[in-house]
Amino acid sequence: MSKLELVFKEKSKRVLNVYCTAGYPSLDSTMKVMGSLQKNGADIIELGMPYSDPLADGEVIQVSSIKALANGMNIAVLFDQIKDMRKSISIPVILMGYMNPILQYGFENFCKKAKEVGVDGLILPDLPLFEFEQSYGKIITENNLDFIFLVTPETPVDRIKKLDSLSNGFLYAVSSSATTGKDKDFNVVAQYLQKLQAMQLKNPILVGFGIKDKATFDAATLHTQGAIIGSAYIQQLTKGGDIETTTSQFLNSVLGA
Amino acid sequence: MNLFNVDENYQNPTMEGYYGDFGGAYIPEMLYGNVETLKTQYLQIMQDPIFQAEFQYLLKDYVGRPTPLFLAERLSKEIGATIYLKREDLCHTGAHKINNTVGQIILAQRLGKKKIIAETGAGQHGVATATVCALKGMECVIYMGEKDIERQAPNVARMKMLGATVIPAKSGSKTLKDATNEAIRAWINEPNETHYIIGSVVGPHPYPDMVARFQSVISEEIRKQLKEKTGNELPTHVVACVGGGSNAAGAFYHFLNEPSVNLVAVEAAGHGVNSGLSAATTQLGTPGILHGSKSIVMQTSDGQVVEPHSISAGLDYPGIGPLHAFLYESKRGIFLSATDEEALESAFHLSKIEGIIPALETAHAFSVLPKMNLKASDVVVVCLSGRGDKDLATYMEHL
Numbered sequence: 071m072s073k074l075e076l077v078f079k080e081k082s083k084r085v086l087n088v089y090c091t092a093g094y095p096s097l098d099s100t101m102k103v104m105g106s107l108q109k110n111g112a113d114i115i116e117l118g119m120p121y122s123d124p125l126a127d128g129e130v131i132q133v134s135s136i137k138a139l140a141n142g143m144n145i146a147v148l149f150d151q152i153k154d155m156r157k158s159i160s161i162p163v164i165l166m167g168y169m170n171p172i173l174q175y176g177f178e179n180f181c182k183k184a185k186e187v188g189v190d191g192l193i194l195p196d197l198p199l200f201e202f203e204q205s206y207g208k209i210i211t212e213n214n215l216d217f218i219f220l221v222t223p224e225t226p227v228d229r230i231k232k233l234d235s236l237s238n239g240f241l242y243a244v245s246s247s248a249t250t251g252k253d254k255d256f257n258v259v260a261q262y263l264q265k266l267q268a269m270q271l272k273n274p275i276l277v278g279f280g281i282k283d284k285a286t287f288d289a290a291t292l293h294t295q296g297a298i299i300g301s302a303y304i305q306q307l308t309k310g311g312d313i314e315t316t317t318s319q320f321l322n323s324v325l326g327a
Numbered sequence: 328m329n330l331f332n333v334d335e336n337y338q339n340p341t342m343e344g345y346y347g348d349f350g351g352a353y354i355p356e357m358l359y360g361n362v363e364t365l366k367t368q369y370l371q372i373m374q375d376p377i378f379q380a381e382f383q384y385l386l387k388d389y390v391g392r393p394t395p396l397f398l399a400e401r402l403s404k405e406i407g408a409t410i411y412l413k414r415e416d417l418c419h420t421g422a423h424k425i426n427n428t429v430g431q432i433i434l435a436q437r438l439g440k441k442k443i444i445a446e447t448g449a450g451q452h453g454v455a456t457a458t459v460c461a462l463k464g465m466e467c468v469i470y471m472g473e474k475d476i477e478r479q480a481p482n483v484a485r486m487k488m489l490g491a492t493v494i495p496a497k498s499g500s501k502t503l504k505d506a507t508n509e510a511i512r513a514w515i516n517e518p519n520e521t522h523y524i525i526g527s528v529v530g531p532h533p534y535p536d537m538v539a540r541f542q543s544v545i546s547e548e549i550r551k552q553l554k555e556k557t558g559n560e561l562p563t564h565v566v567a568c569v570g571g572g573s574n575a576a577g578a579f580y581h582f583l584n585e586p587s588v589n590l591v592a593v594e595a596a597g598h599g600v601n602s603g604l605s606a607a608t609t610q611l612g613t614p615g616i617l618h619g620s621k622s623i624v625m626q627t628s629d630g631q632v633v634e635p636h637s638i639s640a641g642l643d644y645p646g647i648g649p650l651h652a653f654l655y656e657s658k659r660g661i662f663l664s665a666t667d668e669e670a671l672e673s674a675f676h677l678s679k680i681e682g683i684i685p686a687l688e689t690a691h692a693f694s695v696l697p698k699m700n701l702k703a704s705d706v707v708v709v710c711l712s713g714r715g716d717k718d719l720a721t722y723m724e725h726l
């Protein structure tokens with residue numbers, strides 16, 4: 071059983087996945103941020119690999135990406151930083167990023183290296199289904215990495231089923247068609263999540279985009295197994311201060327602990 | 328490579344939008360619905376006789392087509408070859424960009440869209456988009472890099488006068504790449520009612536093919552006009568500047584499968600190809616993904632997109648359309664470049680010897696003529712993609 075499957079086996083409600091940008095706020099803060107997330111109640115870490123032109127991301131994550139790049143982050147540096155992460159991080163770690171930097175690194179090498187350092191899965195928003203099925207999917211599977219597709223309220227039912235069948239670990243439900251960091255009307259979102267839930271998909275569902283506090287986390291997880299928080303956490307890190315304190319305050323406020 | 332085997336691919340990408348290795352649709356799932364609708368419908372809509380009737384009518388009576396093919400006698404004498412100018416600068420709004428926006432606005436209406444968004448570099452595509460939105464009574468939002476808003480002020484004023492909202496793109500180099508990022512993000516945020524009119528042969532499939540087809544009227548007319556003027560519909564060379572590559576794609580389109588016609592694409596070298604301040608994508612780039620398609624991209628070895636430089640906002644872009652990447656790789660196209668300084672010189676020179684003030688983008692195309700070793704028997708068509716009114720502020724600095 072994969073690490074991601076184990077998470078959902080042990081916990082079927084209120085699974086919390088938190089996004090952070092590698093190399094942000096400072097180049098060597100990556101492990102510290104991950105450690106704080108694990109310690110303060112995150113069940114999964116989504117580690118963003120910064121890119122100069124992140125199309126699916128709103129301003130907060132864009133700014134953190136630009137800063138991380140200026141700090142000197144890149145894929146090779148990241149793999150070096152997390153090469154021993156499994157000595158301290160036991161929860162699943164998913165890499166999120168855009169195709170171009172990965173292609174330059176070498177897609178196959180990237181998957182090998184990710185597996186080697188203990189990464190569990192990948193979220194690549196600009197790797198579409200067609201390209202996945204053509205070539206990339208095989209390489210991901212061969213390296214025993216879970217791949218997580220996104221679905222949106224506009225995704226047709228047949229396509230949701232297909233994306234679910236090719237995903238492993240969980241399915242990423244974007245709360246509405248939007249970039250990250252936008253506010254959402256959760257009544258509308260609830261209907262969509264109920265529809266997803268009723269489809270009896272293979273994977274558990276985590277909701278992302280627009281989850282920022284206890285109220286939105288509660289609303290999002292009412293109909294699903296959990297949720298993903300990104301921009302709201304990055305905003306807290308941007309304020310500065312001690313990473314451990316910031317993380318514990320923020321996660322406590324979201325989880326209502 | 329045997330060109331005859333791949334000829335067909337130049338005009339017709341695969342079902343998934345590939346020209347050789349280049350193209351495709353590398354888009355987040357949030358855009359899937361919109362792009363899929365376009366992909367399954369664009370050819371059908373464009374081939375519909377009612378669509379064609381309206382498109383042809385607007386091209387003729389609104390845009391002012393056909394644009395003249397003008398024999399530039401003094402320039403010809405100087406260069407030592409026969410040089411014709413395809414006068415896209417005489418299109419309504421002053422550049423070829425409107426050929427595409429007229430097509431896409433009718434398409435957007437067919438798709439039931441209420442609002443249009445677009446990116447712009449030089450502002451010509453923004454003006455052309457704002458213009459057709461005014462014509463059709465559609466809401467129009469234009470994303471433009473902050474730096475370009477400054478250097479192309481007259482076009483910003485025109486867009487506003489035409490009723491468009493101009494939103495400054497403040498990220499990155501604050502130029503065309505960033506305006507495109509912002510436009511795509513805006514589209515992600517409101518996909519249902521909005522159509523995104525991309526201004527060049529870039530973006531996810533089907534945009535590169537769709538825009539090339541709308542612009543192909545340029546070469547369709549060149550063939551007819553050359554036949555009338557010379558008895559031969561084929562020139563020896565077609566020369567065009569390349570930002571994303573839409574005027575070049577349009578000027579090349581009906582010659583792509585004519586191996587005797589040399590297709591010359593001119594990129595912006597900025598301060599010089601190896602100066603670190605350049606936008607000569609094929610010379611400096613490597614295969615990569617930008618704005619939803621695989622092409623040649625200026626990037627670091629880590630795959631971060633590099634900020635380009637060109638004096639002309641319309642060529643200040645770190646990529647090229649996938650068709651051009653394929654033309655480059657297969658050697659069907661000849662890729663040359665011109666520096667900022669050479670382009671300025673050409674703009675002043677063309678103004679003096681032919682009485683035509685070209686856009687800075689277009690001026691790049693003229694800069695390579697003396698370097699092409701042309702023969703007296705050569706018949707060269709230069710795509711005069713736009714007029715220079717928008718660049719007067721820059722020109723005035725060099726008077």
Ligand SMILES: Cc1ncc(COP(=O)(O)O)c(C=O)c1O
Binds near residue numbers: 573
């Ligand atoms: C007059 C003119 N020519 C050329 C271009 C470059 O675009 P493309 O390469 O798509 O023709 C522009 C873009 O703004 C333009 O305004």
